[in-house]
Amino acid sequence: MALVTRRRALTIGAALAGTAAVPAYAQASERGHGPRPLVRAHAHNDYEHPRPLFDALDHRFGSVEADIYLVDGALLVAHDPIDLDPTRTLESLYLDPLAARVRANHGSVYRGYHRTPFQLLIDIKTEGAATYLELDRHLRRYRHLFTTYSYGKVRRGPVTAVISGDRAARAPMEAQRLRRAFYDGRLADLGSAAPASLIPLISDNWTLNFSWQGVGAIPAAERDKLRGIVTAAHKRGQRVRFWATPDFAGPAREAVWGELLAAGVDHLNTDDLAGLESFLDAHGQ
Template identity: 30%
Template structure:
């Protein structure tokens, strides 16, 4: 037994971080039939459960942890599985601020079993005298008028909504519990019907009118059900999966977001869209990590539409790199910028380590002016794929040197501290100080650092600088009286995906749409500009199980904090936008752009 205790103590310590994190949360978990868990008591307690249930059956003067006599396991008693571990927890001061009720569900004869429970508990004074621990009798219980006959450390689970005339009896009631199936047949998927919802809410309200916490038993055991119980104000959320319920509910606050960001939807004219007119300019907008669910979350949080969702030419691209099922931003950016799939971490290099000509270098040979705008550092993996050639994305010194000798006429991004202004100016880049200066500049090559290091997020007060840089950058390039190519990256959708933060994903996506609107407006104004919007990959395996459009609320969830291999959408607008429909490799985007520009690939 002591070896088992040591093992489960180790398990507890490994999970203690979760316990401490839950102490301030507004939910409480009830571990139903906890004795059936792989690690009874320890698993539930380590995951912050505030109520743990054990069925007990009295036989031969021993309280066994079992539902039925036929299932008795000799070593599984209330003492070995619960009281001894609780004693050890108190001695070691583990989770000492965690409130806990041990709900003892009597399955054998009421009075003799309860008498034995009292006798056993009296052998554990450090438990019964602990102000954070409550002993609650459930199952076969005495009558309410008999509650007063039991010691002060014994409380009861009251299982009806009828009032108890005797206040002394009410004082012995720890909680009210009722069977969920008595009020609804809901299976935990979708939502409660309006009629059933009213029944359930009325029941909870009635229980709370007695100023006691409430629990449903036999509830559906799913994320949807846990959230429903949480939102309805059920005090103890019943579950057979305390570990999973804890992780889900613990993160619920960070996964539910009520949006305040706004993208005013621009409705395109469609005059040039899907026509066969010649394409003069190309704007490629990349939402880093912006998969279909990320887009959906921004759409629904923005009232059901974005400028992006007004577009008609839609496809999907496959994102695998040459050496991995799941790409990184370097390999994905290189595929988009060069038309060649390469290995993860590569910036503008082929799988065999040779420099690849990128689209800005190729178009320079055809008298195009080019630019890159990003909410990342300008030496980040995606933007650098359009001007640099380095074997590893972390070689930022080499990438910075490549920027100095690049063919770009415009760059906007963070990371100014990585550069020497004199070096930039010595390579003909004029460094501006404000985004408004971009449009009016008469210089041939200009740059703007929007931060010295990392660029702040929208939630951190960045404002609409991405849209402003896009608008003013387009004006700058357009004044050159030459065809141009502009890459615009919304980098931090990916950042918040890695951090599993819904608010950031939604707001960065909406902010991206404001920049997209500027590109579409420009395309409508010129009539000869093609706009392509896509992602380099999806980040976080983002899902969106629930939300509320009236309240601009979305609930997100995540399968990883890394990239995934799922296909990502691609949208296009303007002349020849239909060329971008269908399903194809990410490297084909480069070739399709050259095709609509009537530039032969032999120009490589």
């Protein structure tokens, strides 16, 4: 679908979404607790859904991803430069709605789940250092919303911001004694001197590290490799995520998701919110 046509479809979808019925799990939630969040569910390119953030929250996702561009001091959310829209800012789509939701839920994104931080993965598409420094100024405006690193200690907040994308963001982050965001590492960072207080998440491209795409049994060597990665990361207090896993509905996708769960991978990446929600519910996750 052409990009312009796709944006029109998303706009129409957003208008229709406002009249959608409240999901059954939300109707059935008990007083004092909302729907159980799916901490392992990660909404890849979340902003491309008809209702950014809110669709993921309706499907109980514990993590969402937003790509940002620094344009004249504004942080605009889009996948490609052609899609940049001055009304689609990080504040309007994510920061302000999250802050409002946390206030309404007395300190948590999901009502009654105060010990379950919500992850906001921010993928920087413009030059990393300058974009991060501007992002840091934006995050400072949201007092008590974000997990912070302060002089060697991590203080948990309702939302944990993790910075991905352009790798030049790392240097200014490492230099800060106080920050409201963390760094998304790669497999090359696994076992490095950088602590989990800087790199709490290890993410990498599935297709560059594994040949198996869900057809037939996973090769024993690749299963061992996957589990070794997870074990090594967890020993250091780091979580694991892979992008570019199969994401077309069917047995291959479910086979890969099943191996990821069995290995202890912390975040499953998808564009299909309902599909992953159903899979995780069926597997008691």
